Amino acid sequence: MSAEPVTPDIIPDPEGEGRSAFSARAIGTGLVLAAWITVWPSYASLVLHSSRADHCHLPMAMLIPYVFLLVLNSQLERWGKPNFSPSELLTICCIGLVSACMQGEFLPVYLLEMISMPYYFASPENRFEELLLPHMPRWTTLTDRSVAEGFFEGVLPGTPFPWEAWLYPLFGWGALIAAILCFNLCVSVLLRKQWMEHERLAFPVATALLELTGVSGTRGTLSTLARNRKFQMGFGLTLAIITWNVATWFTVGAPMFPFLAGRYGRHVIPLATGFPPLITTFVLLTFTLGYFTKLEVLFSMWFFHVLAKIQIGLFNRFGLEITHGNPFGSSHPAVGWMSFGGMIVFVLWGLFTARHHFTEVFRRAFLNDKTVDDSDELMSYRTAVFLLLGAGAFILFWLNLAGLHLAAALTFCFGTFILYLGLARILVESGLVYLRTPISAQAFTWHVFGIAGLGPSGATGLTLAHAFIADGKTFTMAQFAHVPRLAMGMNKRSRKAIAPAVMGGCIIGGIAAISFILYQGYHVMGSYNFGTAAFKGVGSLNAVAFGRLAVGRIQDGTWSTDWTRMLFLGIGMSVTGLIYYLRYQFVGFPIHPIGFTISAMNEMQDNAFTIFLIWSIKTLILKIGGLESYRRNAPFFLGMMMGYVAGVALGVITDFFWFPGTGHEIHCDP
Helix, strand or coil: CCCCCCCCCCCCCCCCCCCCCCCHHHHHHHHHHHHHHHHHHHHHHHHHCCCCCCCCCCCHHHHHHHHHHHHHHHHHHHCCCCCCCHHHHHHHHHHHHHHHHHCHHHCHHHHHHHHHHHHHCCCCCCCHHHHCHHHCCCCCCCCCHHHHHHHHHCCCCCCCCCHHHHHHHHHHHHHHHHHHHHHHHHHHHHHHHHHHHHCCCCCHHHHHHHHHHCCCCCCCHHHHHHCCHHHHHHHHHHHHHHHHHHHHHHCCCCCCCCCCCHHHHCCEECCCCCCCCEECCCCHHHHHHHCCCCHHHHHHHHHHHHHHHHHHHHHHHHCCCCCCCCCCCECCHHHHHHHHHHHHHHHHHHHHHCHHHHHHHHHHHHCCCCCCCCCCCCCCHHHHHHHHHHHHHHHHHHHHHHCCCHHHHHHHHHHHHHHHHHHHHHHHHHCCCCCCCCCCHHHHHHHHHHHHHHHHHHHHHHHHHHHHCHHHCCCCHHHHCCHHHHHCCCCHHHHHHHHHHHHHHHHHHHHHHHHHHHHHHHHHCCHHHCCCHHHHCCCCCCHHHHHHHHHHHHHHCCCCCCHHHHHHHHHHHHHHHHHHHHHHHCCCCCCCHHHHHCCCEHHHHHHHHHHHHHHHHHHHHHHHHHHHHHHHHHHHHHHHHHHHHHHHHHHHHHHHHHCCCCCCCCCCCC
16 A cells, blocks of 8 residues: 555644733633534424434534634635634533534433333333332432433423432432543543554544644634535535435435435445345435545445455355344444454554553653653543543442442453543544444443352443443543643643643533433423334344343343353454554554454444545546555545534424424434
């Protein structure tokens, strides 16, 4: 493969722009945005039934209002009016990027399900009252069924909101969520220098945002891009296609373009019996962000996905079955556990290569070594280390109170950490925003101990832990990983304000989203009428299904460690170790372990074709035109992304005025 560009270092102006990003208007705008980006997607999804904004790690909830702010700011700059500096815009961007994880299936949907569903859906048939509810701490769920009925079915006008019943579980869960946020923030701070300066990872998502926003000391970034002919072509082409598809909503039988049309753009091509089908979906965000990803990473992702399809087909044809299935897994349990084994090695090897950096962190945090410079970080290493240790200890304590014994809680935290950090690094290197875990930390803990090793209390604790499952996307770690990268585009003195501002935005966003959903449930329409399967208790991805899974295993009560899964876990670890060995033995070895760790996740079926497409295009551009051609064509892909954002916004606005309650999904989970 030909040489390709490496994302250059961002060198901010150390003196700043004449004012700190920690200005009242920047922080105020960011916090207002934090509330708005959690409320409008909740309304669009639950009430309008339009495009959802919680499908990917670059949430549309944040992109639409942020792009609008960039356009408005560009116009104010052209007119000579007061406007935001790049540092201020990046402050707002950091707040919005993480706060967007406080909406939809990132947090409030599963959290409110877990609080309200167990008692409401309990019945003699599912045996919740007999086997599950006695082990649920009273501070984790609603214990008054009439209160839950009001949420699902609505209440009469004038009925007061049952504050007392909700405050206890919301406070209990809120403490855990705050600890997870602190932990993730500290990890991102401690890894910033290793990932940016030592390993020089690509950060495609942050690169795209910085291209749109600019860095400290620059002006007119977006307006300059908007005048670029290739940017205009990408923007116009994408928006024109979506606009046509939106117009077909008003006319029966009008043909739609077979892409950029939500689920109508998904085309399934059957292969042989037992083999997963070939899906030729065009996923625009994967396509545009993939342009900023290294070729070896793109190649490895589609290459290992093809191998996974062959492997799954052979397993199915030979009748390999693995019992005791779990939600949020891969296309086949065996391949999913191999992928998780690969992710364990992927994460641990990354931490091992950072050992010299962590030695410096230790010296600064515990020995106060002044020779270690942490002035570029969002917080001092000492603060980050002790906050991380405190948050980690609290998470363990909380899980233990929820029913997991210490060994199970440690195992669950280990699995969660591997998945969180693994997906964060994959996003940082690949830009693949539609990522899910190969298995869940709950499944890992289930099959390490089995029901015999967990007991009814442990089974209940794992069920409760689905409240922050985030639809298998992991919760905020991937977004936090980009905050220090974006902060390097600010003036130096402004960075220390980012951490408290982002945490404040998360608190405000979470409160806004939960308050909106509770209000809609009690006083407007009842959550059972939201139109999503999640609040109806049907399907396999909701609190009722998680409870049924636990009850079934409690009734079984015999099986322990699943050694078949452990075997595939070990195979995955060995394969990834071999890949790393070959990469170190042979310079230019074209296979990257990222591809193996996510080869069979369900979302790869829909993204693999797009990854292959952008890999082919980028390879041709670099081989024919070289680095100069690569840079010259980058605005076209940024224009496509901006056109897509504008098109999704157009679709939501159209649904608001003409199709409320019967909306259309342009932006959907591929």
